[in-house]
Amino acid sequence: MTRPLRLLFIEDDENDAELLLQDLERGGLSVEWERVETREGMSAALDRQEWDALLSDFRLPRFSGPEALALCKARGLDLPFITVSGTVSEADAVDSMKAGAHDFVGKNNLARLRPALARELREAESRKARRQAEQALHQTEAQYRQLVESVHAIVWRADCRTFRFTFVSPEAEAILGHPAARWSEPGFWEAHLHPDDREEAVASWRRAVRGESGQHAEYRMLRADGAAVWLRDVVSVVPDRGAPSELIGVMMDVSERRELEAQLLQSQKMEAIGQLAGGVAHDFNNLLGVIIGYGNLALAQPTLDARTRGRLEQIRAAADRAVGLTRQLLAFSRKQLLQPRVLDLNTVATSLEEMLRRLIGEHIHLVALRARDLWPARADPGLIEQVIINLAVNARDAMPAGGTLTLETANVELDESYARAHVGARPGPHVMLAVTDTGTGMDEKTRRHLFEPCFTTKKPGEGTG
Incomplete structure (x- = not known):
């Protein structure tokens, strides 16, 4: 060691302590030492500084080697503890070793002291290194566990x-x-x-x-x-x-990201379909303008017979309905502004009930659940009516053996998490319109295509156009 070896002697005989010290110094050791002979003295010495090893007599007038060893263990010190005594039986020496003393050297055989001390110092360093490695491992494990759990x-x-x-x-x-x-x-x-x-x-x-x-x-x-x-x-x-x-x-x-990606893809598809629908509606409007114009000119002829006039009026009525269809297509493509106004969804739903009953048939029971004190909403009433009618027709087709169709309104508050998960939604107060049926429902594959305008599960001839 580069510094002096710090030894604490638990010894009542000053001469014996000097003999031990001389023997160690003859072996080339530089020693810094202190001698104590009571529990109080040993405690004070342990408090003052750290020691490299303890050399203790077995019996002292007011103290003993076993008591010194017990005090050392009570403090949690892992120091080489060597019993050095000339008046101890073999049984006492064995008991001392069993209690935790690292070695026993007789005062009549001090030649063993230096190698025994050197060995125990090496063992103490090895134990210290193991403890430090274990502490570092435990610390690393704790940091890893904290990282993993966070x-x-x-x-x-x-x-x-x-x-x-x-x-x-x-x-x-x-x-x-x-x-x-x-x-x-x-x-x-x-x-x-x-x-x-x-x-x-x-x-x-x-x-x-x-x-x-x-x-x-x-x-x-x-x-x-x-x-x-x-x-x-x-x-x-x-x-x-x-x-x-x-x-x-x-x-x-990544569920939320996948949902957002699906919504983005859907919005891109809807945008493309909207552009196509806007172009078709524009060209279709031009054709309708010609049909309606020539129809009105023909109807203005005073010599028309009743049969011909009736046919021309049917043509103009069909053209007027087609104009309504192109208006929806232009609204879908956003090339024509919607006509939203403040309305009461309860009133809109109620006005459709009689028509819906005729539409869905007597085998389906229509239930209306209208919320009291429903908040006013801003929407295009014509498009709201069209949505309800379309949903009712689909519900009817899903209940060939009969069932229940429910129209429900309610006041709802959308939170931030809902808005993040639904593109276009904004948090805050909203009015809900729910259309529910007891039909066959949709499987997962069908639900993935729910908002695709050109997707249908109907076979040709079942209302697909």
């Missing part, structure tokens, strides 16, 4: 042969609802992959095992309640002696 994603490890999870972070239960303990069950991952995505998800893990870097995939896993959650899974392989040992990765919930 990330809003599923951090995981899995066997690269069986794909069985060996670790998942607590966020796994928060995102998918399955307790973390279930993830370690054999086949859990594959069993909870969405059937349509299972092949690609498993293939991405297999590519990682084969050593293909940068593996990631987006797929759906099934929550505990059966709902599907979109995950982006980034996978890496951990090698052991050049061969893949295990897989590690991070699964991030």
Whole structure:
């Protein structure tokens, strides 16, 4: 050691302490020392500074070696403790070693002291290094655990042969609802992959095992309640002696992003269809202008017979209805302004009830649930009526054996999260109009096409035009 060796002697005989010191210095050791002979003296010495080792007699007038050893342990000190005594039995020496003393040296055999002390100092350094390494490991593990638990994603490890999870972070239960303990069950991952995505998800893990870097995939896993959650899974392989040992990765919930992407795609499709509809409506209006103009000229002839006049009026009436259709197409393409006004949705829905009953037939029961004190809304009444009629016709076709069609109005408050998930929606007070039927419903594939204007499930001849 570069500094003097700090030794604490627990010894009542000053001469014996001097003998020990001389023996150590003859061996080339530079020693800084202090002698104590009572519990109080030892406690004070331990408080004043740190010591490298303790050399203790077995029996002292007011203290003892076993008591000194016990005091050292009570303070949590891991210091070399060597009993040096000339009046101790073999049984006492064995008991001292069992109690935690590191060695026993007789005063009549001090030649053993230097090598014993050197050995115990090395052992103490080794123990200290191990403790520091363990503390560093625990600290690293704590930091890693804190990092993993703070990330809003599923951090995981899995066997690269069986794909069985060996670790998942607590966020796994928060995102998918399955307790973390279930993830370690054999086949859990594959069993909870969405059937349509299972092949690609498993293939991405297999590519990682084969050593293909940068593996990631987006797929759906099934929550505990059966709902599907979109995950982006980034996978890496951990090698052991050049061969893949295990897989590690991070699964991030990207459901909201996928929903926004789908809404963006839908809006782009609607924009393209709107542009097409606007162009068609413009050309169609030109043709209708000619038909209506010549029809009006023909009707102005005073010599028309009643039969011919009736036919011409039917032509003009059909052309007028076509003008209404082009108005809807232009509104859809936003080339013609809507005609919104403040209205009462209850009044609009009530005015349609008689017509809806004739439209849906007697085998379907119409129920109106009108909210009291409904807030006024600003909308184009003609388009609102058209939406209700279209929904009623679709509901009728979905209930060939009869059922119930419900029109419901209510006041609702849309929050920020709803607005973020629905393009075009704004948070705040709104009036809701809900049209509900007890028909056959729609499967997931049909729901994905719900707002596509040209999509239909009807066969030719069933009202598709």
